Amino acid sequence: MKIAIEGCAHGELERIYNTIEGIENEQKIKIDLLLCCGDFQSTRNLKDLQTMAVPKKYLDICTFYKYYSGELVAPVLTIFIGGNHEASNYLQELPYGGWVAPNIYYLGYAGVVQVNGLRIAGISGIYKGHDFLRGHHEFPPYTESTCRSVYHVRQLEVFRLKQLSGKVDIFMSHDWPTGIYEYGNKEHLLKRKPFFADDMETGKLGSVPLEELLKAVRPEYWFAAHLHCKFAALVPHQPKPTSCSSSSSSDSDGDDDDVRDMPSTPKSPVTTTKFLALDKCLPRRGFLQVLDLPSNPIEGKPHLEYDPEWLSILLTTNHLISVKENYYYLPGKKAGELTERFNFTPTPEELAIIHEKFSSLRIPENFQMTSKAYDPLEQSNYKHMYIEQPTPQLNPQCNEFCALLGIDDPLCLALLANGKQLPSMMAFEKEEENQEQSMNEELEETKSDSIVTPSKRKLNLNLPAPTAGDNNEKDTETANVDKNVIDLPDEPDKDEDVQDVSVVDKPKDEAAPAVLGSPKQFKRRNQSIYQNEDND
Ligand code: 5GP
Ligand code: MN
Numbered sequence: 362m363k364i365a366i367e368g369c370a371h372g373e374l375e376r377i378y379n380t381i382e383g384i385e386n387e388q389k390i391k392i393d394l395l396l397c398c399g400d401f402q403s404t405r406n407l408k409d410l411q412t413m414a415v416p417k418k419y420l421d422i423c424t425f426y427k428y429y430s431g432e433l434v435a436p437v438l439t440i441f442i443g444g445n446h447e448a449s450n451y452l453q454e455l456p457y458g459g460w461v462a463p464n465i466y467y468l469g470y471a472g473v474v475q476v477n478g479l480r481i482a483g484i485s486g487i488y489k490g491h492d493f494l495r496g497h498h499e500f501p502p503y504t505e506s507t508c509r510s511v512y513h514v515r516q517l518e519v520f521r522l523k524q525l526s527g528k529v530d531i532f533m534s535h536d537w538p539t540g541i542y543e544y545g546n547k548e549h550l551l552k553r554k555p556f557f558a559d560d561m562e563t564g565k566l567g568s569v570p571l572e573e574l575l576k577a578v579r580p581e582y583w584f585a586a587h588l589h590c591k592f593a594a595l596v597p598h599q600p601k602p603t604s605c606s607s608s609s610s611s612d613s614d615g616d617d618d619d620v621r622d623m624p625s626t627p628k629s630p631v632t633t634t635k636f637l638a639l640d641k642c643l644p645r646r647g648f649l650q651v652l653d654l655p656s657n658p659i660e661g662k663p664h665l666e667y668d669p670e671w672l673s674i675l676l677t678t679n680h681l682i683s684v685k686e687n688y689y690y691l692p693g694k695k696a697g698e699l700t701e702r703f704n705f706t707p708t709p710e711e712l713a714i715i716h717e718k719f720s721s722l723r724i725p726e727n728f729q730m731t732s733k734a735y736d737p738l739e740q741s742n743y744k745h746m747y748i749e750q751p752t753p754q755l756n757p758q759c760n761e762f763c764a765l766l767g768i769d770d771p772l773c774l775a776l777l778a779n780g781k782q783l784p785s786m787m788a789f790e791k792e793e794e795n796q797e798q799s800m801n802e803e804l805e806e807t808k809s810d811s812i813v814t815p816s817k818r819k820l821n822l823n824l825p826a827p828t829a830g831d832n833n834e835k836d837t838e839t840a841n842v843d844k845n846v847i848d849l850p851d852e853p854d855k856d857e858d859v860q861d862v863s864v865v866d867k868p869k870d871e872a873a874p875a876v877l878g879s880p881k882q883f884k885r886r887n888q889s890i891y892q893n894e895d896n897d
Contacts, residue, residue, distance in 0.1 A: 362477060362656035362663065364394045365437070368586035368639030368648045369444060369535075372402035372423025377642055378436055380649055392651065393663050394476055395437045398586035398639065399444025399485065399535030403461045405429045406735045407743050408751040409448035412501055414509050422735050422743070428462040430734035435464035438476070438663050442468050443485030444535035444587060449511045450501040451732075452485070454756035456771050457675065457763070460728035466665060468533070470497070471518035473525065473671035474724065477664055478657035482578065482671075483533035484522060486514040487587065488568035494690070496683030497771040500781070502750035517681055519570045520691050523577045524674045524705040528631060530654065532580035536587045538571035539564060541636055545594030553590055579631045582652075585638040591647030594636040666722040669715045672766060673707035676715070679768040684775040718765060731756050755786040 365381055381392050403425045404410045410420050427433040443452050451461060458469035468474065473482040492513035499511040542550055542561060551558055560566035566588075575583060579598050640646040683689050692703035707715075731754050740746075753776055763770050776783055 362393045362479060362654055362659060363390055364396060364531075364652050364654060365392045366584045366637065366639060366650045366652065367395060367397045367642065368591075369400035369446075369589065369641035370397045370402065370441070371400050371446065371641050372404065372421065372425055373642040374428060374435075375424035375433070377649070380642075381437060384649075384651060388651075390651075392437050393659055395439040396481070396531070396533060396584060397439060397441035398533050398584050399442050400446040400586065400641070401425075401441045401443065401467075402446055402448065403429070403441075403451055403465075403467070404448040404735075405451060405730075405732050407740060407746070407748045409451055409732070410743075411748055411750045412448055412450045412503055412508060413446055414449075414512070415446055420744070425462070426735040428465060429730070431463070435462060437464070438665065439465045440468060440474065440476070440481060440483075440533075440665075441465070442472075442483040442533050442535060443470075443512060445487045445509075445512050447512060449499075449503065449508065450751045450754065453500065453511065453772050454731060454754055455759055456497070457759060457768075459756065459758035459762070460726070463726070463728050466724070470515070471522055473522075473529070473668040475666045475668055475722075476656070477659050479530045479654060480528065480668060481531045481533065482522060482525065482529050482580065482668075484514060484518055484571075484574070485535065486512040487536045488570055489513045490569075493570070494688035496685040496687075496689060496775075498684050498686040498775055498778075500753050500772060500775050500779070502752065514568070514570060516570075516691055517678070517683070519574060520681070521671075521674050521678055521705070522574055524678075524707075525578055525670055526706050527670065529578050529580040530582065532574070532578060532583045534568070534571050534574075534583070534585045536571060537567040537585045537592075537638055538575045538583070538636075539567040539569050540572055541567060541575075541585075541594050541596070541638075542592070543594075544596045544636065545592055550590070550592055554588070557588075575634060575636075580634055581631050582654075583634050583636045585636070586641070588638060589641050590638065591640050591650075592636075592638040596634040596636055598632055598634065600632075665724045667719065667724055669712055669719075669722065670707050672715045672719065673711045674705050675768055676766055677705045677707070677711060682769055682771055682774065684771055684778050718767070725761075727758055727761065729757055753781070753784055755784055757786055760786055 365384070367377055370377060377395070377397075381395065384390070385392055402413065402423055404413065404422055405426055407422065410422055413420065424433075428435050443449075452467060455461070455467050456470050458467055458472040458474070461467050466474070468481075468483040468485065470486070471482075471484040473480065475481070489510075492510045493516050495510070495515065497515060497517075499507040503511060542557075547561075551561075557566055571585075575596060576598070583596075637650060639650060640648045642648045681691055692701045694703065732751070753772065755770070755773065759770050759772075773783060
């Protein structure tokens with residue numbers, strides 16, 4: 362499979378695709394896959410642009426919106442991770458990954474997918490120690506502080522990636538692993554970037570968790586960006602003792618000598634990781650590299666599939682999600698005592714559960730617009746306009762995935778934990794035509810005072826089981842709760858009878874599950890049912 366790797370995209374998608382086309386014509390080859398290592402800037406519109414952490418004068422809508430609106434179509438399957446310049450509100454809609462435009466797939470906070478058998482893992486964001494131990498507490502509209510912390514790497518994603526066993530072909534990160542420059546031509550790097558010297562000396566150049574992941578996951582290739590220069594390195598790995606060689610440590614301190622308590626797939630011996638960092642997309646800069654890697658044969662389009670191990674890890678570590686701002690700790694060895702499970706490398710039984718849940722591992726092509734696209738004819742003078750930040754938006758792709766796997770959407774949890782209303786999850790295109798219909802339905806519901814029971818929700822929130830109401834309809838899979846993890850809001854005001862928390866009912870059209878039905882109202886008292894349980 363011919364893969365093009367891009368450093369920082371910085372919103373220049375059209376230029377990148379044109380470059381790829383040029384390479385294809387010049388070399389008489391077909392590029393099957395494009396990997397982008399962050400600073401992707403998937404801004405659909407001017408509101409998205411306000412969520413990007415960059416000085417105002419640099420805010421530029423660039424070209425992603427054309428691929429989002431359908432004006433242009435991405436000519437090659439594109440997979441990307443997030444960096445530190447992103448439409449954070451849009452990426453937060455897809456915490457476990459999803460299509461941001463047709464043929465353009467975001468890997469999520471962290472993710473693992475397979476493209477024709479090639480296993481690709483990645484992690485979004487950059488590392489800042491002061492945010493690493495926090496939960497995913499951010500949501501739009503962002504404050505000065507949360508518009509930055511939202512893209513800071515969290516321990517949970519690192520922990521999850523460390524559970525992988527088996528061979529990972531490609532790992533994608535935005536920043537570099539610390540110490541990586543020791544395995545390449547450091548002198549040449551310092552000649553081009555002399556200002557890296559101080560950070561190298563103090564160990565501050567790059568990301569510590571990425572160095573841990575490099576040692577733990579041992580991928581065949583590692584691609585990165587962020588430091589805006591091309592740099593290659595070969596990282597040798599020490600052989601691991603066979604008794605505990607199949608996975609890395611489960612704790613976040615990089616210690617990898619944990620005794621394993623369950624069988625798993627042995628890791629294929631990757632003795633060296635080939636590291637390549639690329640520049641940002643600018644003329645005469647090393648921003649694109651084409652590699653030819655062995656894969657399953659490609660007939661027509663490449664096949665994008667979920668990775669069963671990753672799905673299992675997402676499921677078995679769902680209780681470890683936190684949406685609190687304060688620091689919390691993940692399970693590990695504490696003073697030699699094992700108090701709870703800390704190794705989540707899937708067992709054969711756990712993998713079988715994934716295959717039961719997913720009859721096909723093919724990632725559905727279920728992109729839908731969830732917000733209006735930028736209109737260059739009406740909005741071209743936007744640099745002189747005041748534009749508000751967006752409000753939170755839920756994405757049907759995430760909803761469908763969470764419901765199928767039985768896990769929680771951290772954005773929903775963060776909103777609920779902060780006493781916010783859950784927004785509608787309708788696709789943008791359907792919004793207007795459904796508006797009238799849903800208003801009628803809301804009226805009907807208010808009249809009949811019917812209660813929407815939690816079991817009818819498409820949202821698979823990991824909230825406590827209701828203490829009252831229709832227990833027969835209780836969804837047992839969603840009933841497991843770690844009270845330490847979810848911070849529920851205080852009892853909302855009683856004076857409003859109905860809180861407009863839109864909870865999506867079953868799809869009206871079962872044949873097209875991605876198009877969700879009209880939102881229902883979730884009664885305030887249903888929220889208090891949850892709260893009561895939490896106090897028990
Ligand atoms: P961005 O495009 O993400 O805003 O910024 C990337 C730029 O910041 C690059 O030019 C890179 O050289 C610089 N940079 C990023 N991280 C570091 C770091 O840890 N140390 C130094 N000296 N420069 C950095
Ligand atoms: Mn960057």
